[in-house]
Amino acid sequence: MGYQSRNVLITGGLGFIGSNLALRAAALGARVTVVDSSIEGCGANLHNLHPALDRIRLIPLDIAQAAEFAAEIGKADVIFNLAGEISHWHSMQFPERDLEINTFSQLRFLNVCREAAPGVRIIYAGTRQIYGVPQYLPVDEEHPIHPVDFNGVHKYAATMYHLMLTRAGYLDAAVLRLTNVYGPRMALHIPSQGFLSTYLRRIILGQPLEVFGDGAQLRDVVYVDDVVEAFLLAGDCPKLHSHTYNVGGPQPLPISEIATTCARTAGGVPVTFRPFPDELKRIDIGSYYTDWRRIRTELGWQPRIGLEEGLRRSVEYFRRELQHYLKVAPEIEAATHSGPPLSQSALPQ
Amino acid sequence: MGYQSRNVLITGGLGFIGSNLALRAAALGARVTVVDSSIEGCGANLHNLHPALDRIRLIPLDIAQAAEFAAEIGKADVIFNLAGEISHWHSMQFPERDLEINTFSQLRFLNVCREAAPGVRIIYAGTRQIYGVPQYLPVDEEHPIHPVDFNGVHKYAATMYHLMLTRAGYLDAAVLRLTNVYGPRMALHIPSQGFLSTYLRRIILGQPLEVFGDGAQLRDVVYVDDVVEAFLLAGDCPKLHSHTYNVGGPQPLPISEIATTCARTAGGVPVTFRPFPDELKRIDIGSYYTDWRRIRTELGWQPRIGLEEGLRRSVEYFRRELQHYLKVAPEIEAATHSGPPLSQSALPQ
Numbered sequence: 161m162g163y164q165s166r167n168v169l170i171t172g173g174l175g176f177i178g179s180n181l182a183l184r185a186a187a188l189g190a191r192v193t194v195v196d197s198s199i200e201g202c203g204a205n206l207h208n209l210h211p212a213l214d215r216i217r218l219i220p221l222d223i224a225q226a227a228e229f230a231a232e233i234g235k236a237d238v239i240f241n242l243a244g245e246i247s248h249w250h251s252m253q254f255p256e257r258d259l260e261i262n263t264f265s266q267l268r269f270l271n272v273c274r275e276a277a278p279g280v281r282i283i284y285a286g287t288r289q290i291y292g293v294p295q296y297l298p299v300d301e302e303h304p305i306h307p308v309d310f311n312g313v314h315k316y317a318a319t320m321y322h323l324m325l326t327r328a329g330y331l332d333a334a335v336l337r338l339t340n341v342y343g344p345r346m347a348l349h350i351p352s353q354g355f356l357s358t359y360l361r362r363i364i365l366g367q368p369l370e371v372f373g374d375g376a377q378l379r380d381v382v383y384v385d386d387v388v389e390a391f392l393l394a395g396d397c398p399k400l401h402s403h404t405y406n407v408g409g410p411q412p413l414p415i416s417e418i419a420t421t422c423a424r425t426a427g428g429v430p431v432t433f434r435p436f437p438d439e440l441k442r443i444d445i446g447s448y449y450t451d452w453r454r455i456r457t458e459l460g461w462q463p464r465i466g467l468e469e470g471l472r473r474s475v476e477y478f479r480r481e482l483q484h485y486l487k488v489a490p491e492i493e494a495a496t497h498s499g500p501p502l503s504q505s506a507l508p509q
Numbered sequence: 510m511g512y513q514s515r516n517v518l519i520t521g522g523l524g525f526i527g528s529n530l531a532l533r534a535a536a537l538g539a540r541v542t543v544v545d546s547s548i549e550g551c552g553a554n555l556h557n558l559h560p561a562l563d564r565i566r567l568i569p570l571d572i573a574q575a576a577e578f579a580a581e582i583g584k585a586d587v588i589f590n591l592a593g594e595i596s597h598w599h600s601m602q603f604p605e606r607d608l609e610i611n612t613f614s615q616l617r618f619l620n621v622c623r624e625a626a627p628g629v630r631i632i633y634a635g636t637r638q639i640y641g642v643p644q645y646l647p648v649d650e651e652h653p654i655h656p657v658d659f660n661g662v663h664k665y666a667a668t669m670y671h672l673m674l675t676r677a678g679y680l681d682a683a684v685l686r687l688t689n690v691y692g693p694r695m696a697l698h699i700p701s702q703g704f705l706s707t708y709l710r711r712i713i714l715g716q717p718l719e720v721f722g723d724g725a726q727l728r729d730v731v732y733v734d735d736v737v738e739a740f741l742l743a744g745d746c747p748k749l750h751s752h753t754y755n756v757g758g759p760q761p762l763p764i765s766e767i768a769t770t771c772a773r774t775a776g777g778v779p780v781t782f783r784p785f786p787d788e789l790k791r792i793d794i795g796s797y798y799t800d801w802r803r804i805r806t807e808l809g810w811q812p813r814i815g816l817e818e819g820l821r822r823s824v825e826y827f828r829r830e831l832q833h834y835l836k837v838a839p840e841i842e843a844a845t846h847s848g849p850p851l852s853q854s855a856l857p858q
Contacts, residue, residue: 255616255620256613256616256617259612259613259616263608263612263666264605264608264613267604267605267608267659268605271604292676302653304651305654305669306672306673306676307669307673308673308676308677309673309677310616310670310673312669312673313666313669313670313673314666316666316669317612317662317663317665317666317669320654320656320661320662320665320666321659321662323655324655324656324657324658324659324661324662327641327655327657328657328658328792443677
């Protein structure tokens with residue numbers, strides 16, 4: 161792909177997916193600038209960029225402060241926009257915080273982008289969570305939007321900003337709606353990042369895994385390198401035919417099988433099944449898997465890493481780097497302790 | 510309908526539709542409380558409630574201050590939620606203001622509602638503008654959501670709050686997506702309220718009407734009393750079968766015919782046609798009219814007032830009350846003068 165010597169700006173570039181993308185873009189020869197304000201709970205971790213800190217420029221600002229780095233935006237050939245907060249639970253506890261992080265900051269950022277870099281290509285990290293309970297499977301891009309929490313509402317508002325400003329000719333944006341992503345640099349130390357984060361943390365620590373209900377709900381989890389490839393393809397494509405692309409995993413698997421595969425990969429920890437907690441039933445979406453034929457057809461993308469291989473690489477990474485992924489920020493810990501038990505974070509989002 | 514002695518709370522109740530609704534509910538015997546912060550540019554006009562000011566309680570607060578009137582919310586049997594800003598042009602000039610008024614304030618308000626009045630019936634004033642350029646006609650409730658401006662994004666975010674909190678069991682909300690509404694108590698003194706407001710102001714003042722292009726685009730304008738009836742039916746229905754209802758007019762008419770009917774009703778002012786300004790083409794949506802079969806089937810509603818009769822009543826009202834609808838607030842005037850010419854407000858939204 162043509163990233164050699166191109167100026168790439170990545171918001172949320174200290175986070176899980178953003179940092180993997182930054183490292184890959186740098187390896188392809190891009191001049192990478194990362195913007196990240198390291199808001200507590202959003203997954204920023206300076207260690208994520210460790211292998212290439214000397215080659216990646218870091219702007220430690222919030223995207224809401226975009227006016228302060230408008231010159232950098234003006235130089236960008238492509239912008240990967242991954243700044244945000246993904247936690248369901250946080251958004252329900254602190255909805256105004258979630259509005260500020262996921263919507264207001266994006267509004268301010270995009271308004272600077274359209275001034276400083278009219279028509280710039282922006283690839284935004286959306287989420288399959290906005291679809292809510294699937295009305296049919298697999299879920300394609302035309303599926304109705306029925307978010308189940310404030311996070312979904314706010315991420316979708318930001319999605320609409322991108323698409324509206326593109327229709328109006330101010331930007332050239334596309335939104336990737338991501339299914340559950342896992343891999344190296346996940347924020348294992350932050351609760352409520354989805355069940356894969358919880359499972360990875362627990363197998364690394366040798367703790368048993370919990371599955372709610374019978375674990376028959378399907379998920380098509382996807383390895384982070386595949387997601388990075390989707391961003392790079394969308395950022396590099398000369399002309400986008402669509403502006404919304406689902407990004408899914410190689411195959412739907414029951415959560416019970418994902419759990420047992422996790423346990424096996426780590427050398428064997430127990431997997432226990434417990435009844436679905438009442439307070440989680442309200443937001444359980446049942447089975448979900450992705451129809452990702454559009455991005456395959458239009459951008460030539462497909463997921464290449466299977467679950468066993470992805471988990472093997474993840475476990476290898478986290479065993480090596482464990483000390484950088486275990487510290488729970490005090491603010492987050494307090495919020496978690498005043499909220500539901502930690503196992504809440506094993507919600508099969 | 511069963512509004513006798515019921516507690517009805519109306520947000521934005523000093524505005525155009527809200528005040529008509531408040532007067533009608535009061536006439537039906539309801540105990541009406543109006544919440545309105547009279548934000549400049551949103552159409553609040555104390556004179557709107559003049560006929561019943563002694564029987565309607567006014568809380569002069571913003572809905573974002575809902576915690577201060579939580580006790581009133583707790584007493585409400587039904588809430589009609591019409592607070593907001595409708596101007597396309599304002600939202601593009603001041604998008605953060607629009608986010609605050611149309612999204613943030615709603616978030617705060619609804620979070621107080623679900624605490625103070627769990628499961629309460631709320632009828633929210635949505636807009637057909639969120640559909641954007643129609644992909645088919647007439648437009649039903651399943652039409653894709655493609656807002657053309659920040660106002661549409663923010664109104665749709667508020668829509669999603671209502672629907673998400675209803676799906677999660679916290680509220681019992683429904684959204685009415687309104688086509689272009691006209692009638693007594695329109696904010697004629699505020700620019701950028703849609704072409705009907707501009708036309709009404711101009712015919713009352715004996716000024717010529719301007720039509721952009723050939724005026725062949727269709728609109729199904731609806732008289733405010735019909736819209737009030739839709740709110741009352743939705744608020745009173747024992748069990749809502751749906752949570753989104755389109756509210757449209759009795760028939761699609763070309764804008765040119767709406768203009769000539771306006772001119773004729775006022776005793777004859779000239780109607781001139783001018784080329785569509787370039788800066789407006791970007792957001793012109795072409796023809797729009799509503800498929801309102803769902804609300805007819807489920808709630809028994811249909812529009813009853815034709816254009817000639819509705820205009821006749823409107824002109825009669827505004828000729829009598831003209832002095833209360835001509836003062837342009839200084840802030841608005843300044844914003845308008847720094848923006849496009851006043852004829853901008855004749856945009857066929």
